[in-house]
Amino acid sequence: MRILLVGAGGVGDAIAKIAARRSFFDTMIVSDYDITRAERTIAWIEAKHGPQGDRFVAAQIDASQSESVAAVAREHAATHVMNAVEPKFVPTIFAGALAAGADYLDMAMSLSHPHPEQPHALTGVKLGDEQFAAAGDWEAAGRLALVGMGVEPGLSDVFARYAADHLFREIDELGTRDGANLVVRDDEGNEIFAPSFSIWTTIEECLNPPVIWEKDTGWFTTPPFSEPEVFDFPEGIGPVECVNVEHEEVLLMPRWVDAKRVTFKYGLGDEFIGILKTLNQLGLDKTEPIRVRSANGPVMVSPRDVVAAGLPDPATLGPRMTGKTCAGLWVTGTGVDGAPRDVYLYHVSDNEWTMAEYESQCVVWQTALNPVIALELLASGAWSGAGVLGPEAFDAQPFLDLMARPENEGGYGQPWGLQERTPVA
Amino acid sequence: MRILLVGAGGVGDAIAKIAARRSFFDTMIVSDYDITRAERTIAWIEAKHGPQGDRFVAAQIDASQSESVAAVAREHAATHVMNAVEPKFVPTIFAGALAAGADYLDMAMSLSHPHPEQPHALTGVKLGDEQFAAAGDWEAAGRLALVGMGVEPGLSDVFARYAADHLFREIDELGTRDGANLVVRDDEGNEIFAPSFSIWTTIEECLNPPVIWEKDTGWFTTPPFSEPEVFDFPEGIGPVECVNVEHEEVLLMPRWVDAKRVTFKYGLGDEFIGILKTLNQLGLDKTEPIRVRSANGPVMVSPRDVVAAGLPDPATLGPRMTGKTCAGLWVTGTGVDGAPRDVYLYHVSDNEWTMAEYESQCVVWQTALNPVIALELLASGAWSGAGVLGPEAFDAQPFLDLMARPENEGGYGQPWGLQERTPVA
Incomplete structure (x- = not known):
């Protein structure tokens, strides 16, 4: 190979x-x-x-x-x-x-x-x-x-196939749920705002209309940040506010796995949702270039590129970050024994470990x-x-x-x- | 002249x-x-x-x-x-x-x-x-x-001199208070976010540390958005959340008018305070140019200039705006008759009138x-x-x-x- x-x-x-x-x-x-x-x-x-x-x-x-x-x-x-x-x-x-x-x-x-x-x-x-x-x-x-x-997509989709083949007779919902308790600090030890994944992609995912699949309806969309829910993540991460987000799992899983409903919710938390709403309100999520004055005369720049340029590169955050990130799939339905079943299949990545082993921050790794x-x-x-x-x-x-x-x-x-x-x- | x-x-x-x-x-x-x-x-x-x-x-x-x-x-x-x-x-x-x-x-x-x-x-x-x-x-x-x-500064300072000369024997506080009930709508009639005054200047005023003057201490500062208070504005504007903001009145009034305390609070409202906090958190209030990619290679632009360029020019908002703005000075202390006195001296500008008479929106006018x-x-x-x-x-x-x-x-x-x-x- x-x-x-x-x-x-x-x-x-x-x-x-x-x-x-x-x-x-x-x-x-x-x-x-x-x-x-x-x-x-x-x-x-x-x-x-x-x-x-x-x-x-x-x-x-x-x-x-x-x-x-x-x-x-x-x-x-x-x-x-x-x-x-x-x-x-x-x-x-x-x-x-x-x-x-x-x-x-x-x-x-x-x-x-x-x-x-x-x-x-x-x-x-x-x-x-x-x-x-x-x-x-x-x-x-x-x-x-x-x-x-x-x-996500990827491991979450592998979990969907595993659940269908080994854990469930009938699946009600395949719900990818992603949450973290990551904190980034500045040199003085104060918490700072620094997204752990590409802000360009995060804006794209979170401000696009979220997509949902239902067996009777097929694919449909909702307004951004719909259906907020607090999901309790394992291994000490705890409860995080999650909302619907446009994500590939919802487009992939229904093609190969039988379920009544497929969703993706991202644990953005209150603060980050507020920030994304403000960026949208001010047009700073836009990708089309706008005219801006500069020392060398007017230039054309994309507001979203400016937002990204003003934030630290997520790949450089590892040394200043602590905490864990959890990717997983919440599956509900009828177990192989015929009884109601509700499981969360997940993988947790700890920043301390990924930095020590790979000099790579945990979300990226x-x-x-x-x-x-x-x-x-x-x-x-x-x-x-x-x-x-x-x-x-x-x-x-x-x-x-x-x-x-x-x-x-x-x-x-x-x-x-x-x-x-x-x-x- | x-x-x-x-x-x-x-x-x-x-x-x-x-x-x-x-x-x-x-x-x-x-x-x-x-x-x-x-x-x-x-x-x-x-x-x-x-x-x-x-x-x-x-x-x-x-x-x-x-x-x-x-x-x-x-x-x-x-x-x-x-x-x-x-x-x-x-x-x-x-x-x-x-x-x-x-x-x-x-x-x-x-x-x-x-x-x-x-x-x-x-x-x-x-x-x-x-x-x-x-x-x-x-x-x-x-x-x-x-x-x-x-x-503000200007009329508010004239009010301060008037209060000292004609209304008060002793002044406890000269508190400039500014509030409005202005609403801007898009072509479909939906309310939109569009500051009625230069966003560049508004960011400067609101994110700089607010300054306060006290007779015993002189000038000192606080963190942004300090001492929130709901002030009830006249002529139908009603209650608005006001916070301390850096403003010239606090530097001017104590030089010529005797008072125990001088403050300035701006009726920003919850939503606008949240937006300003987010801009600050993301570094989008900064004026120093940062390097941003563009179709013509990297360019240097000031993030605050990008925020301003993405919003409508406040001077153009008049036709889409309704409501009134109120500028004034809240004075407390002992009246000329020796009794406690509490007055608000103010001027209200109505956008409908300023547009009809001057084709100028009311805050600017x-x-x-x-x-x-x-x-x-x-x-x-x-x-x-x-x-x-x-x-x-x-x-x-x-x-x-x-x-x-x-x-x-x-x-x-x-x-x-x-x-x-x-x-x-």
């Missing part, structure tokens, strides 16, 4: 570092628009694990041009293209991989466009629609595009872990397929086994949890 | 329009960095009042260069320079007027700089400090700088009214002086009389109110 990793930002860097401990691949080509970022990642790996020879190679790439992606993939005879950049580059990387005859993985899907008249009731172009439209091309070529293979496990399953043949498929199209058992098995027994040493909750009558 | 008006933005435009109805001056030179703005103001006046001959003249000016201000003042033999631009240009216009041998008026004073170690307890460089430091130069030249002569009255008092000799003086250095009676007298009797037809409130025992 020869993996072209596109992007050596926070998540790309962590993917390479996690892969460095594994032997399932021959070469990983670490590529970035700024090749020095790729070289920095490889230097870290060599400092930790010794010289890598041809196992890790740096390359320059332009993710916004499918020709560039295809050319780099062909030059290095890549068998798999791993997309680790912002979702706006999905179409070009996706097309470049197919053109080069490589398989493809990503952690976020092609972007949505709201319904022109009723954005808070009906779907327009949905997340991933552009990719599923090309499914025939991928099937015809006998190539696999494994889409949404991060932690947790995202990066899952595609590496998926690549290893594809390398071994435990997972195989052709077309455009989500993680729930594959057997969950080998994934969860490999993830949880201790490192000294060949696994990733990352146990996942199953919390039995009290079913609501 | 030959007045050089610097700035034909919202307030400058309204000053010229209000002055156009008066005969106390010979010429007003309406100047702006963009001369077409000055020409537009004069065109409006000529359309309404007929040809103006030499009474109104347009000029180009660079308010950031004292040489430019002095040159335009000399060229037009200006006797008075009226500053109607953002407070950051105070130092250059103030110096340019003195260099040209003209008297000077402004509506906001030179900016403050927080105390480097204890910004929320001690003052650093205070509002107007730079101007008062030059008082000797103005006295020596026999020229007058009348500073803080808008509505109310600010512009007061310097025109002051100029008329200086022209008649009712007010005179030399040095750097606040409005409370002059007799309040002729100002308030001229303001309230009906237009057909030679006044401005703008009654002010005196509300007797129940003294707290």
Whole structure:
């Protein structure tokens, strides 16, 4: 297996570092628009694990041009293209991989466009629609595009398949629930506002109309921040206010797993919801450039880019952050024994540990872990397929086994949890 | 009297329009960095009042260069320079007027700089400090700088002098209180967020540490948004949440009026306070340029300029706005009869009326009214002086009389109110 990793930002860097401990691949080509970022990642790996020879190679790439992606993939005879950049580059990387005859993985899907008249009731172009439209091309070529293979989407979708195959006879709701108790402090030890994930992507997810799936209705949307609910997260994180958010799971799970309702709620908390509402009210979430005065005369900038530029880079927050992040799937329905069942399947990532082991902050690291496990399953043949498929199209058992098995027994040493909750009558 | 008006933005435009109805001056030179703005103001006046001959003249000016201000003042033999631009240009216009041998008026004073170690307890460089430091130069030249002569500061300071001379034997607190019930709607009639005054200046006022004066302590500061209080405004505006804000009155009143405590509270309301807190938390209130990506490569822009560029120009809001704004001074203490007294002296401006009469929104128009009255008092000799003086250095009676007298009797037809409130025992 020869993996072209596109992007050596926070998540790309962590993917390479996690892969460095594994032997399932021959070469990983670490590529970035700024090749020095790729070289920095490889230097870290060599400092930790010794010289890598041809196992890790740096390359320059332009993710916004499918020709560039295809050319780099062909030059290095890549068998798999791993997309680790912002979702706006999905179409070009996706097309470049197919053109080069490589398989493809990503952690976020092609972007949505709201319904022109009723954005808070009906779907327009949905997340991933552009990719599923090309499914025939991928099937015809006998190539696999494994889409949404991060932690959420990704591990959450693996949990959905596991629940359907092993825990439930009938599923009422597949509800992804994400929460954290992360705190970032400044040099004086005061708590500061610093989102732990790309603010550009967070604004996109949270201010787009959230999408919900119901068996009788299909996909529909609501206004942002709908259906607030306090979810009690495990391992000391505790209760966090969660709201509906547009997310890939809702588009993926109903295609392969039978359920009455599929939702995604993000534990943004009161404060962050207020901040996002204010950004929206002031038009600071907008991506279209506006005219702004500057010392060199008027310039055109996107307000959302200014918001992002004024905040610390999430990948740099690790040393100043404490706490844990939890990704998981809340499943309700009828258990295999016929009784009501209510479980939360989850994985927790502790920033102290990810920093000590990988110099990577926990949200970024947790995202990066899952595609590496998926690549290893594809390398071994435990997972195989052709077309455009989500993680729930594959057997969950080998994934969860490999993830949880201790490192000294060949696994990733990352146990996942199953919390039995009290079913609501 | 030959007045050089610097700035034909919202307030400058309204000053010229209000002055156009008066005969106390010979010429007003309406100047702006963009001369077409000055020409537009004069065109409006000529359309309404007929040809103006030499009474109104347009000029180009660079308010950031004292040489430019002095040159335009000399060229037009200006006797008075009226500053109607953002407070950051105070130092250059103030110096340019003195260099040209003209008297000077402004509506906001030179900016403050927080105390480097204890910004929320001690003052650093205070509002107007730079101007008062030059008082000797103005006295020596026999020229007058009348500073803080808008509505707040300005009319509020006139009220302070009036209360001390006519209403109170002893003053406990001079508390400027500003509130409004203005609403802005979009084309569909939905309420939208659109500040009625320059967001740049509003951020400056509200996020700087508020300053308070007490007889025993002198000037000191607090954290932003301190001492929230609900103040009940007259003429149907009703109760509004007010908080301490840095404002010129607190620096001006104690220099000429005897009181135990001087404060300024602005009726921002819960929602606007939340928005300002968020802007601060995200660093979007900052004025120092930051590096932001753009289609033409990285550019340097000030986040606060981006916030301002994304919001509608307050001067354009008039047609979409309804409601009233109230500026006033709450005075408590011992009345001339020796009994406890509690009064609110105020002026209300109704957007419907200011739009119909002046095509100017009410907050902007109310600010512009007061310097025109002051100029008329200086022209008649009712007010005179030399040095750097606040409005409370002059007799309040002729100002308030001229303001309230009906237009057909030679006044401005703008009654002010005196509300007797129940003294707290």
